[in-house]
Amino acid sequence: QVQLQESGPGLVKPSETLSLTCTVSGGSISSYYWSWIRQPAGKGLEWIGRIYTSGTTNYNPSLKSRVTMSVDTSKNQFSLKLSSVTAADTAVYYCARGVYGGNSEYFQHWGQGTLVTVSS
Amino acid sequence: QSVLTQPPSVSGAPGQRVTISCTGSSSNIGAGYDVHWYQQLPGTAPKLLIYYNSNRPSGVPDRFSGSKSGTSASLAITGLQAEDEADYYCQSYDISLSGPHVVFGGGTKLTVL
Numbered sequence: 081q082v083q084l085q086e087s088g089p090g091l092v093k094p095s096e097t098l099s100l101t102c103t104v105s106g107g108s109i110s111s112y113y114w115s116w117i118r119q120p121a122g123k124g125l126e127w128i129g130r131i132y133t134s135g136t137t138n139y140n141p142s143l144k145s146r147v148t149m150s151v152d153t154s155k156n157q158f159s160l161k162l163s164s165v166t167a168a169d170t171a172v173y174y175c176a177r178g179v180y181g182g183n184s185e186y187f188q189h190w191g192q193g194t195l196v197t198v199s200s
Numbered sequence: 201q202s203v204l205t206q207p208p209s210v211s212g213a214p215g216q217r218v219t220i221s222c223t224g225s226s227s228n229i230g231a232g233y234d235v236h237w238y239q240q241l242p243g244t245a246p247k248l249l250i251y252y253n254s255n256r257p258s259g260v261p262d263r264f265s266g267s268k269s270g271t272s273a274s275l276a277i278t279g280l281q282a283e284d285e286a287d288y289y290c291q292s293y294d295i296s297l298s299g300p301h302v303v304f305g306g307g308t309k310l311t312v313l
Contacts, residue, residue, distance in 0.1 A: 115302070124202060125238075125246065125289055127302035141296050174245055182252060184234035184293050185302060190245040 082107040084175050084191035092169075092198050098162040102175030102191060109133055109156045113178035115187065116149070116160045118171040126171075130178055130185075131158055165198045172196075203228060203294050204305035211311040212280045220308045222273040222290030228303060230271035233293040237266055237275045240287045240307075249288070250275060277310070285312045 088100035102114065116128040129139035131149040139147045143162070151158040162169060172195050176187040205223040212218040222235060229235060235253050238246035248257050250266035253273065265276045273292075277284055290305040 124307040125291075125304040127304065130302075138299060138301060140301055141298060144298070179251070182234055183232055184236065184252070186234075186236040186248060186251045186291065187238075187246070188248045188251075188257065190247075193245050 082177060082189050084177065084189060086173060086175050086191045086194040088194060088196070090195060090197060092165055092196060093200050094166055094198055095164055098160070098165050098169060098196055098198070100160045100173055100175075100194065100196070102158050102160075104156045104158075104177075109151065109153055109158065113180050113185065114151065114158045115176045115178050117174045117176055117187070118169075119174070119193075120168075120171040128160065128162075128173075167198050170196065170198045202306040203303040204290050204292060206288075206290060206305040206308045208306070209309045209311065211313055212277075213313045214280055214282065216280045217276065217278045218280060218310065219277075220275045220288050220290075220310070222275070222292075222305050224271050224273075224292065224294075226271065228271075228292050228294040229268065229273060231293075231295060233300070235266070235268050235273035236291045237264075238289045238291065239284075240289065242286075246289060280312055282312050285310055 092098045110133045115130040146163045148161040172193040174193045175191045177189040178185045237250040239249045240246045253268040254266045293300040294303040
């Protein structure tokens with residue numbers, strides 16, 4: 081059973097860059113789409129973007145200018161960088177594996193989530 | 201404001217049937233993109249409940265069912281149980297200049313009375 085685990089600083093200062101890593105275990109990272117999704121406290125889910133193991137990326141248009149994703153297949157990890165953060169970026173950040181096909185994509189495997197707070 | 205619109209809350213008594221709607225537009229559900237549903241219990245990650253409009257993953261009770269028509273989709277829960285009290289989210293694709301991207305509904309809180 082594939083498992084995902086987010087890791088990274090829980091506190092980031094305003095204007096700095098948020099960096100998170102998702103480690104995949106119980107299966108290979110290859111040949112799948114991997115996404116980052118976030119959820120501010122008491123609010124809904126927001127898709128940040130996805131990366132394929134080839135390195136191809138797609139980002140949420142509303143965040144595209146600040147997001148960079150990368151993948152390291154040798155470590156079975158993929159990463160998120162979100163630049164110029166503000167308090168509005170405070171949220172629980174989830175990594176998830178996308179199942180892509182037909183006319184959409186869904187997320188069957190999720191990490192437990194990690195809270196990132198933006199504050200000075 | 202989410203691209204997909206869900207009612208903020210629904211409620212029902214144990215044993216009853218409730219439905220949760222997910223209303224989109226011609227740039228998402230109406231464009232033919234499939235809809236998926238997730239259940240999120242307090243303090244936990246979302247769990248896939250329905251995929252490709254009406255399919256249940258292994259382990260999801262058949263009390264949960266999904267449907268899609270036109271620019272909307274629905275999640276139905278029959279034989280409501282206390283353990284069903286959770287937040288529910290629909291998810292699909294939306295068209296943008298850079299290609300289709302993932303969108304979620306705003307979520308619906310289900311209260312079991």
